[in-house]
Amino acid sequence: MIKQIFIVAVLFICSYSFAQEGSVSPYSFYGTGDQRFKGTAENRSMGGISVYTDSIHLNVMNPASLGKLRLTTFSVAGSYNSSSLKTVDASESASDVTFDYLVLGIPLGNNMGMSFGLIPYTSVGYKVQSIDETASPAKSSLYDGEGGLNKAHLAFGYNFLKNFSIGAKANFNFGKVTNTAVYQYEGIQYGSRIRNESEYSGFDFNFSLNYGAELTDALSLKSLIGYTPATKITSSNSRIVTTVPASVNGFYEVDLAKYGLNSTYLHLPESYTVGLGVGKKYTWFIGGEFEYINSSEFKNDFVNPVNGAYEDGERFSAGAFWTPDYDSFTSYWKRITYRIGVRNEKTGLLVNNVPVHDFGMSFGLGLPMNGFSNANVGVEFGKKGSTYLGRVEENYFNVFISLSLNDRWFRPNYIR
Template sequence: MQVKKTFRSLFGAAVLSCLAAGAVAQTSSINAFSPYTMYGIGELSTPGTLSMRSMGGVGVAVRNPGVANMLNPAAFSAAPRKTFLFSFGIEGQNYYNSQSVDNTSKKSAYNTFNFHDIAFQIPIAKKVGLGFSLAPYSSVGYRTQYYREYRPNDPVWGNIGPMQYTYQGEGDLSEVKLGVGWEPFKNFSVGIAAQYYWGRIDRTYVAVPAAVVGDGNFNSIVGTGSYSISQFKGQVGLQWNAIFSPRRALTFGTTFDFGGDLRPRSEERIYTSDSSSTPVKGDTTNLKLVLPRQLAVGAYYQTSRWAVGLDYVYQNWGGRNKGIARTAVANGGSFDIAYTDTHTVKFGVEFTPSRYDARNFFKRWSYRAGLRYGNYNQTFGGHGLDQYAVTLGFGIPVRFFGTSAIDVGVEYGSRGFNVSRQTGLIRQRYFKFAVGFSLFAGSENGEYWFVRPKYD
């Protein structure tokens, strides 16, 4: 008896997808496009598979044998014996930035497209499961300009004239997670996971001065900088089924991420744009950049038709990192930029009219919606940036009485809307479209991958 062709094809797809995603992560392709990613490690990605992200990002308490839970390692123990669950997704994004300067509106837009996540979950013993995931953790992508007007009374720049600054950067930080979940008591599970973060972020700025009078020229200044990160961290999680019956279930969950210093290797170079690109400054240092401790708690209630989830996530960015920089804004002022603690609330709902309706295919679909609200992890001159997202999606079952599905999700979000008019900061809006695939092999579709053959 040979291993089934379906197993070979799915396993091959999983390996190729992991390799492809790893290559994508290491090439620092742009996954975000926002001027707010100019500092630190950039914009944090929303974790979780697409079915969770379509419900606002909830998932700490999700415990479902047919869903790969990337948020809580305690959920790995839910994997039924003789099964294999594999999930991956791709995502496209459209960023729209607007700013009001001297009663003039300025706008820009940019599109990105990339892999979002790869995950699998398998049983390794009775009530013990193994989980793996690969996903972007944060992304940097921006191109912006700042024009410094001529100031004749300035003791330094009075003899030079106006300056044109151009800033750009790109890169990302990826997270690999490998964990084990165990159910030592009925309806109570614990989990532990190792997290590995790696990536590279590159930044460049060019300063071009112009003479005040005459045709004299000055050499422009070019600065480059890069972060290289490679570090391990850890996570623990718990889940408890307060109610568990064939008709309904109520699950509570919590996770704690230890965080810790990423110790990025920073390479800084400054050149003058003469014929030989003369280096003015160059050094390599290890900076202190600390990932926050994170505490997440959640509740998840589900029946055969409905599922409702609520999560709260706290991260102490401000308590573990000092100020980042000082930046100028369009109205002529400047802001100190600093990290701040974040608080995020997520809510989601899923409705499946009839999972086993043999006549109406659309009644077997799962329809999802969600809302996420919180604050950005940086402040500008003491001004915090609120951000929110509204999500919608649906899951299409691949076969009747099956768990495998094709997921589709959309998300609309905004950042900085609460202070953009008062401070001159940019209001960012974005739209995301994603497609995910959940492949489940087990007794439900007649594939027993982990049964020893009796005949050869």
């Protein structure tokens, strides 16, 4: 069954998902856009922590977890995203529906597993207007962007020495981002439009190490160390300058090769993650995670952000789940997994030299289906940025749904 569903899902996603805009945030103006992927629905419902692992769920952010995988697992998810945007002078709202990820994990024996899949990682989708009445003549600037960065990954995990698991993941990054700026001046009939387009391609890598131990007969420990090295991916660029309104001869393509900008690099920063948690097997778990991102090293050689800069970022997440009775025969509600999480993030982005913070809370349910398969439903709400110094405050509310389907491939028996 999983094979047929996987093939249909791949065909559908290849024809639709990567054409979606996927963001309504003005903060997607910066870098490669707004980060969309924050873990699977299970991780995201617990504040984005990836330290928890088991044998029947995929944990894309933690490749070492594949060493514990015992069933072929297919996971696909989508979400509804709603944002309320406001400045000191105005407010607006927007929403969209997006595909989040598609991943297939396969156990390769009792102590090894692999996964591969497609993840829309960042999205650009903004329309921002700025009017400067202090200039002479008064100037109006309109900024518009679309596109994003996607990742196709291949990951392996290996369990060794009973309590240790190690994993590695290779991501192929691809996508296109288009940024358009229109400048018009009061009293002048024609303005100008600058359209920058970048096509990205290149690899980055993630590594993780897990350690787990039985503290008592009922209590177990899980820990995580993760590392993402800095890397560069290629950016193939073009720039077209147009007179607005454009006439037949009112535009020209800039010879970027003359300035060494036709092909540049996008510098992606390194990051470090540590996580720790305790729980009772199949019943409850509580954990925390800290990630340090060297985002001050992020660099785009082609496009410099307006009023934007970068500093090192940090993320702290905490989450928990509780399953009253995972093998109850009398009550479906006792077999449901209840999840909760909180996340506080210094994104590393500076707008008007002020840090942009992102705080969110999440709740979720894991709904059992036949066998070990389950559906996951979660909600997340939070706030990003503020109206201080003319910036935008974004209050968001997201609903996400995923299916995690399990089956036996190549193995006569399976173990939870």
